[in-house]
Amino acid sequence: MRHYDLIVAGTGFASTFFLYKYLQKAPANAKVLVLERGHLYPHADRLRDLRGEKSGLSKLNPNHGETFVNKNPDKHWPFTVGFGGSSNCWYGCTPRFLPSDFRMKSKYGVAEDWPIQYDELEPYYSEAEHLMNISGPEDTPFPRNSKYPLPPHSFSTVDKVLHKAYGNQWISQPTARASRAVGKRNPCCVSASCSVCPVSAKFTIENSEMIVYTDPRVEMSYGSLVTYLELEQTQAKKIYFTKDGKDTAFSADVFALGTNAIFNASILLNSGDAHPLTGKGLGEQFGFDAVVHLKDMENVGGSTWVTANGYMLYDGDHRKNFAACLMESNNAPYVRLESGKWRHLATFRMIFEDLPQEENQVARGEDRNKPEVSFNKPSDYTLRGVRNLKEKLPSLLSVLPVEDIRYLEPYKTEAHILGTTRMHADSRKGVLDKNLLHHIYRNLFVLGSGSFTTFTPNNPTLTLSALSLHAADKSF
Numbered sequence: 516m517r518h519y520d521l522i523v524a525g526t527g528f529a530s531t532f533f534l535y536k537y538l539q540k541a542p543a544n545a546k547v548l549v550l551e552r553g554h555l556y557p558h559a560d561r562l563r564d565l566r567g568e569k570s571g572l573s574k575l576n577p578n579h580g581e582t583f584v585n586k587n588p589d590k591h592w593p594f595t596v597g598f599g600g601s602s603n604c605w606y607g608c609t610p611r612f613l614p615s616d617f618r619m620k621s622k623y624g625v626a627e628d629w630p631i632q633y634d635e636l637e638p639y640y641s642e643a644e645h646l647m648n649i650s651g652p653e654d655t656p657f658p659r660n661s662k663y664p665l666p667p668h669s670f671s672t673v674d675k676v677l678h679k680a681y682g683n684q685w686i687s688q689p690t691a692r693a694s695r696a697v698g699k700r701n702p703c704c705v706s707a708s709c710s711v712c713p714v715s716a717k718f719t720i721e722n723s724e725m726i727v728y729t730d731p732r733v734e735m736s737y738g739s740l741v742t743y744l745e746l747e748q749t750q751a752k753k754i755y756f757t758k759d760g761k762d763t764a765f766s767a768d769v770f771a772l773g774t775n776a777i778f779n780a781s782i783l784l785n786s787g788d789a790h791p792l793t794g795k796g797l798g799e800q801f802g803f804d805a806v807v808h809l810k811d812m813e814n815v816g817g818s819t820w821v822t823a824n825g826y827m828l829y830d831g832d833h834r835k836n837f838a839a840c841l842m843e844s845n846n847a848p849y850v851r852l853e854s855g856k857w858r859h860l861a862t863f864r865m866i867f868e869d870l871p872q873e874e875n876q877v878a879r880g881e882d883r884n885k886p887e888v889s890f891n892k893p894s895d896y897t898l899r900g901v902r903n904l905k906e907k908l909p910s911l912l913s914v915l916p917v918e919d920i921r922y923l924e925p926y927k928t929e930a931h932i933l934g935t936t937r938m939h940a941d942s943r944k945g946v947l948d949k950n951l952l953h954h955i956y957r958n959l960f961v962l963g964s965g966s967f968t969t970f971t972p973n974n975p976t977l978t979l980s981a982l983s984l985h986a987a988d989k990s991f
């Protein structure tokens with residue numbers, strides 16, 4: 516049987532940032548195997564397919580909907596299978612968390628504290644931002660010890676008014692959609708079709724220039740579906756995967772699962788993981804749009820799609836009772852169907868934090884490679900936050916010439932998958948420790964946003980990438 520120093524499953528953000536740091540520290544003769552379920556479906560071919568030119572590669576990887584059983588079709592869990600994972604389809608919004616997000620219990624008496632705090636993660640946030648070449652402003656509601664590598668995107672007309680009124684509570688969104696050409700990436704041209712960016716402006720694993728998968732110490736195995744691990748007392752011993760219809764097992768000193776919060780949990784459940792919380796507490800944020808009609812005000816400009824983030828209803832003592840809300844403004848090309856008023860319009864996405872609830876979960880399915888995913892509804896804590904927003908928004912927007920505000924139906928997803936292998940300092944309250952090591956199996960890292968202890972209103976990927984850098988840095 517082949518033996519490796521490290522075997523990693525998946526090639527998305529979680530695995531790539533972990534490997535990046537591991538390889539900086541590992542000896543020249545280290546032996547690493549990467550098992551990736553899918554294949555490289557290059558960006559150029561994704562674009563070709565969108566233009567209807569048929570690259571022949573569109574069926575190379577399974578559609579996400581074929582890979583799990585969704586017990587609640589009203590709730591969606593989107594992701595991309597294949598090399599680079601959902602970096603291929605993400606939109607590149609990369610706000611940091613606030614320090615209080617990591618201390619919900621001690622500060623607000625809600626849910627639990629994370630075992631890692633903002634200050635410890637800060638250098639890794641900074642490193643992840645540099646690796647992704649994030650564009651962002653000088654002044655932010657969260658503390659930073661370094662400048663963003665790229666200048667901020669410019670505001671829309673409405674953002675300028677809100678920034679003047681609210682200062683660093685209304686900021687140019689920190690984003691992996693480049694404001695300047697950098698490396699293999701072009702500047703964002705505001706086409707608002709980020710799921711396959713036509714000009715390769717957003718960061719992806721494919722365009723990242725992080726020398727990870729071509730490192731001579733790393734052996735790649737595509738088309739390798741990890742099914743389970745052999746677990747013995749305090750150690751993972753072997754990893755089992757299916758390739759070309761054949762089942763194979765390899766052993767390693769250390770294992771790292773980076774297959775996202777659904778499949779990390781599923782692989783652990785298939786392995787007989789003894790932790791009672793594995794798979795439990797699946798969740799994400801809750802969001803909807805507020806469409807605001809403006810009187811005689813043209814809302815134009817902004818050099819990227821999501822132009823700004825608003826924090827006016829985010830942090831404070833209200834979080835003892837109801838959820839924080841992060842606002843996004845965007846300049847997607849919607850118009851009012853009224854002559855002379857086409858652009859007298861602003862659209863804001865309102866995104867609310869949620870709390871882990873154990874009945875929302877990933878469980879073993881009849882087919883062990885197709886886990887069952889159940890989600891009931893957002894918590895009352897979140898829904899109280901929604902009511903508060905609706906009460907406060909007219910007054911917050913009174914700095915604009917508002918005609919009326921309409922709320923659209925909630926989105927079926929914010930496209931984030933969180934919480935199925937929560938971190939906690941106490942091994943009875945969480946599956947992982949602060950270094951993303953399994954509390955029971957001490958050579959098994961479980962990477963990604965499944966590790967999140969609570970579900971802040973922020974997009975998760977910058978934070979999960981920083982956690983991967985931190986885990987590899989502290990553990991080797």
Ligand SMILES: Cc1cc2nc3c(=O)[nH]c(=O)nc-3n(C[C@H](O)[C@H](O)[C@H](O)COP(=O)(O)OP(=O)(O)OC[C@H]3O[C@@H](n4cnc5c(N)ncnc54)[C@H](O)[C@@H]3O)c2cc1C
Nearest residue numbers: 525526527528529552597600601606607608741963974976
């Ligand atoms: C449309 C969309 C827009 C988004 N926009 C944003 C955004 O703006 N900002 C943000 O922060 N986040 C965004 N996200 C979320 C973001 O994409 C995810 O948080 C991030 O990709 C998770 O990274 P990951 O590496 O943990 O998992 P994934 O990206 O899901 O990668 C998992 C990897 O594991 C592989 N794999 C899966 N199962 C197996 C198996 N059994 N064996 C071997 N390999 C396996 C997959 O092929 C893939 O390579 C968006 C997501 C979507 C779908």
Ligand code: SF4
Nearest residue numbers: 703704706707709712
């Ligand atoms: S807004 Fe357009 S250019 Fe910018 S990342 Fe999205 S798709 Fe690419």
